[in-house]
Amino acid sequence: MNHPLLGQAGERHLLLGNEAIVRGALEAGVNMVACYPGTPSSEVPDTLNKLRACQRFTLEYSVNEKVALEVGGGAALAGALTLVTMKHVGVNVAADPLLTMTYTGLPGGLVLLSADDPGCHASQNEQDNRYYARFASMPCFEPANPQEAKDMTKAALLLARETQQPVLLRTTTRINHMRGPVTFGPLGEPAPIVPFSRNVRRFVPVPATARARHPMLLQHMEDMRVIAEKSPFNTTAGNAKVGVIASGVSRAYLHDVLMAHGWEGKVRVLELGMTWPLPEQKIELFMRSVHALLVLEEGEPLVEAELRCLAQKQGLPLAIHGKHDPLTRLGEYSTTKIAEALGAILDEKVENACGLHCEELPQRPPNLCAGCxxxxxxxxxxxxxxxxxxxxxxxxxxxxxxxxxxxxxxxxxxxxxxxxxxxxxxxxxxxxxxxxxxxxxxxxxxxxxxxxxxxxxxxxxxxxxxxxxxxxxxxxxxxxxxxxxxxxxxxxxxxxxxxxxxxxxxxxxxxxxxxxxxxxxxxxxxxxxxxxxxxxxxxxxxxxxxTLKKARTQVAFVAEQGEAAEKCLATFACQAFCKNAEGVAVDEELCAGCMVCMQLSPAFKARKRGTE
Amino acid sequence: MSQKLRIYLTGVGGQGTLTATTLLTRIILDQNLPVVAGEIHGMAQRGGVVESTILIGGWQSPSIQLGEVDILLGFEPLETLRGLAYLRTGGAVFSSTEFTPPPSVSAGKAVLPPMESIQKSVAEVAEKAWFFPIKTIGLQAGSQQSGNTALIAAACASGLIPVSIEALEAGIRKYMPAKLVEVNLKAVALGVEALHTTGKH
CATH class of the missing domain: 3.40.50.970 (Thiamin diphosphate (ThDP)-binding fold, Pyr/PP domains)
Known part of the structure; x- marks a missing residue:
């Protein structure tokens, strides 16, 4: 089959962050994908769904996230390189199997994509799922652009296969729904299936075996810390006495702030792409090289708390600036918030533009469709x-x-x-x-x-x-x-x-x-x-x-203006209704022809679409 | 370093704002310009506001803050007005003049600001602004949605976006489904014509 995402190494395409994750999974040779859809993760399985015909992997839409992770976990036990995708709140549903899968490990390798939503663009909360990396004991990768989304997905899957332990790929809405250029690596052949060998002392977590697996998990995380020290996704740049340690989308914001204000020479930057476990030696060296440090991370002050611990343990005298207005635990960060926070440390005046604010405008909330x-x-x-x-x-x-x-x-x-x-x-x-x-x-x-x-x-x-x-x-x-x-x-x-x-x-x-x-x-x-x-x-x-290709043959219209039509507008409020000078009108383009209004009010009648 | 340009696009869910954003961004990347784009739509496929951004010239993050936008493309005039807070003083606006009323207006509980007052507000911030009836232009080309392409064509023809009309046409041929190409090429011609015939405000 022919699809841009199946292109050759060296090709460059404009990809959505979620499409880049798909390419990364294909480069790693993913065998099995299970998901439950949810914004902002949905384009990952939906893009894979369009690629089914390439026959490189199996995809299933599971009935919920717990089931998706269990199906994925079973597939990885049986030796498949596996990706499981969901939105942040879905991980709560899947938390039960997750927190024991890290004890047993998964021979085929499994990556869990958690698509977080700071700012609640399409969610009921803005929980920070980096906690799960700590809670379940799994390495965590956080891309800051589509190229990294591709590269880190591949790296996470390969690490999961190599270590036989689950890995967390944590994104946020801005990354999932950002488009940028992505240069492809070679498309991977589907990974070889790792044969399962019975081992009840590992795979059946009764108390005696679970207790024995726990120290092995802790050792695994110490091993992962060594990987993090050398990870190409954790990089230091610049030479100055003010330091910034940034992760997630904040790294992109920081880059843009430095560029816009010409502050490139004024800060030393440590970017964390592999964000758990933390490369403590690298961070300690970095902290010793600066007098003041700004920590940039959306959501909870997780990295900040670790750095404060480390500074205390090592007796480092530097000033650490983290969650402090305007950098709060609420919503998303932005270039203006970061410019303000960094400007204060650099003693640089920042004048953020504010634009023209208009008087109260009619709101446009999402609404049930006409004909719903x-x-x-x-x-x-x-x-x-x-x-x-x-x-x-x-x-x-x-x-x-x-x-x-x-x-x-x-x-x-x-x-x-x-x-x-x-x-x-x-x-x-x-x-x-x-x-x-x-x-x-x-x-x-x-x-x-x-x-x-x-x-x-x-x-x-x-x-x-x-x-x-x-x-x-x-x-x-x-x-x-x-x-x-x-x-x-x-x-x-x-x-x-x-x-x-x-x-x-x-x-x-x-x-x-x-x-x-x-x-x-x-x-x-x-x-x-x-x-x-x-x-x-x-x-x-x-x-x-x-999908069902049902034609809209009828359209509603207001046959008689007056109280009945007005009442239907006020109580039913279909999106196709509109108040105008004559009274109530039905927008033919929007009307789905469901004719519910006709049943509610004698003012509405049906006619064949396209006739007046 | 190439020219830096930040474009903000806004419209109503289902109108085609994101399709237009993706098309324009792909064409910009084809010019070998460094570009990123972002979209925020949440639950907006159900008729809410859809905002997107295109940043050219080396930006890494996809978001634009208040007062930073160079060019605002408003696919619906109420959203043009709402998005005006993002425009920098001296920026440019290309906007539709044809409303899609939000629920409160449809219900008769709120009124739309008159087009003249929107144009007046735009003039307070923007150095240049153009207004077009893009739904009508789209229908003239063959589909209402192609009006978005006409608005983009006008912006390209103004010289403010580093995409030539030839490049836009090539991009439409390359990236749009075959059955939509002719209609959208016609919309490009109508958009360019509209730019030259419509007085700049």
């Missing part, structure tokens, strides 16, 4: 339950149901929490609770919550919003996707059959665009107790158009 059946479901639930019920939300497009007028979210924690935290909330509050969960999230970790709800006789209504795809992250496969779309790759699982087999006494299924059936069924379910499930089926409107 989630909107229809939220509308129906609010009609029946209003403000009496509490709405337990989850992670997916439908979290956007929090926006008024739908207001269909009162709380949420993480993937799958809607059912279980809804159970606990209902038990204590005594209020009716409606939990919303999507199909992919249901398979991810809603199943266990539902089993628990049935088992412990909880009382809540679970609305499964089944749009037949993993919509929020870009339409990745999940077990709920139809057999026709999945093809040979994977098997379809039937949500209704699963829910029934779990012992849910009351299970109803309706089409998402059918308001009458939705409202009638919800009214019935409202009057009952125990665990009830309403399965709302309707394909994601974007998926229907792009």
């Amino acid at each position: 059946a989630h909107r229809s479901a939220f509308y129906a639930v609010r009609q029946i339950f209003g403000d009496d019920a509490m709405y337990s939300s989850d992670i997916g497009c439908y979290t956007l149901g929090v926006l008024p007028p739908l207001s269909g979210a009162d709380f949420a924690f993480c993937m799958g929490s809607s059912i279980s935290s809804g159970s606990g909330f209902a038990h204590v509050s005594g209020k009716p609770v409606v939990a919303f969960i999507g199909d992919s999230t249901f398979f991810h970790s809603g199943l266990t919550g539902l089993a628990n709800a049935v088992f412990n006789r909880h009382n809540l209504l679970v609305v499964i919003l089944d749009n037949g795809t993993t919509a929020m992250t870009g339409h990745q496969p999940n077990p709920g996707v139809s057999a026709e779309v999945l093809g040979e790759q994977a098997a379809h699982l039937d949500i209704e059959a699963i829910v029934k087999s779990m012992g849910v006494a009351r299970v109803e299924k309706v089409r998402g665009y059918n308001q009458k059936a939705l409202q009638r069924t919800l009214e019935e379910l409202k009057g009952q107790n125990g665990v009830r499930v309403l399965l709302v089926e309707e394909p994601c409107v974007l998926f229907a158009r792009r």
Whole structure:
């Protein structure tokens, strides 16, 4: 097959950080990739998915991150060079196998990609997963540009194979979603499979064997410190009495600050690309060569704390500057923040531009698409339950149901929490609770919550919003996707059959665009107790158009202006509606032709698309 | 060291801002200029703001801070105004004049700033600015999305971005799917024409 990412050594391409990770994995000869999609990691598996035909590796979209890491761990036990990808919060889900895999080691080699999201661009928190490198005891690489993303992925995989121990590749959104030139190395042949030899004293971590493996893990990390001392990704440059130790994307910011302000000659810089374990000798030498030191790292002051320890141990008198305004533990760093912090140490005046700020402008929050059946479901639930019920939300497009007028979210924690935290909330509050969960999230970790709800006789209504795809992250496969779309790759699982087999006494299924059936069924379910499930089926409107190739034949229009049309605008608020001088209008380009508005209000009528 | 230039592109999710950014960045790299690009879109495929950056001349990080942008490409006028905080005094603006109303405006709870006031605000910061109806131009070329290409073509034709129209056309042929090439080449011609016929503001 022909694809730029399969090009020859020496070629240079503009790549997204995530595409560069794919090339690095191919250069290393990766055999197996398992993932659960999540921004900002998703383009890694999605790019590999497009390259399946090259037959160099196996890719699976697992049902959640724990499963992905266990499948990947099993593959690496059986000798495959393995990459497992996920977003930062996914590593929490996968933490259980992770913290024991480092005890057993994995003969084939395994790299875990953790794509962190400082600034919460698309996440529920901004946790710093460098902690996991320390927590689980694994070496960590942090690229600062796409070229390094490629090079470090390869280096991490080769190190994992050589040492038979897991390695962490930690990125942040800016790196995953940055484009830059990448010069290719040679494409690697798929790595040879390392034969598995039975060794229960290593691979079965009962207490006696686990205790014996722990000191071996600590020794491994000391060995890795020696590797870090010599790593080509840890480099020193410049000759001055003010030092900067930088890691992650801060290295790119630092470069740009030095260039923009002409400070290149004023600082000595130690860049850390292999960031755990720290090369302590190299750092000590560096600290002895400067009077003052600025530590640049987004997130938690992890490197800073280590440096302070080291300075204390060695009795070094230098001043260490780290997390201090404007360099805080919050959000992302930037060139302006780093210029300000470094300027203060260099005693250089920095005047940051501020630009023209306009008066309050109308906000443009992300919103459920025109024709999204989630909107229809939220509308129906609010009609029946209003403000009496509490709405337990989850992670997916439908979290956007929090926006008024739908207001269909009162709380949420993480993937799958809607059912279980809804159970606990209902038990204590005594209020009716409606939990919303999507199909992919249901398979991810809603199943266990539902089993628990049935088992412990909880009382809540679970609305499964089944749009037949993993919509929020870009339409990745999940077990709920139809057999026709999945093809040979994977098997379809039937949500209704699963829910029934779990012992849910009351299970109803309706089409998402059918308001009458939705409202009638919800009214019935409202009057009952125990665990009830309403399965709302309707394909994601974007998926229907792009993948299922469904034509949009109809379009809605406002036949009669007045109170009815205004009310529908105010309460349903479809993205295709627009208030104008005449009243309410429907944007033909945006309208998906779902005709839910027509069912809600006599003001709306349908016509054939393209006719006036 | 080559000329340093920082470009900021902004638009609405689904409009094609990132496709336009990638095309332009690839063409710039093909001129052998050092370039990086960044994008921030989070959940914005659902109609939120999509911002991206292109930095030419040796920058390593993809982000641009307030008041640092040399050229702002606004694919939607409300986003042009929102993004104006990033423009440096004396920078240049190429913007669409055709709105995509955000939810609060569609619901009648907020109003869009009039185009004249956007142009006035732009004039307070920018030394040069051009405004085009890019949706209309796109439809004229054959697809609404190709209006983005027309805006890029106008910026290239102005001489402010180091990409010639010939290089832009070659890039479209090289990087766009075959079925979109003709429409986008037509959009280039219309964009160039618009630059010469539209009065600079």
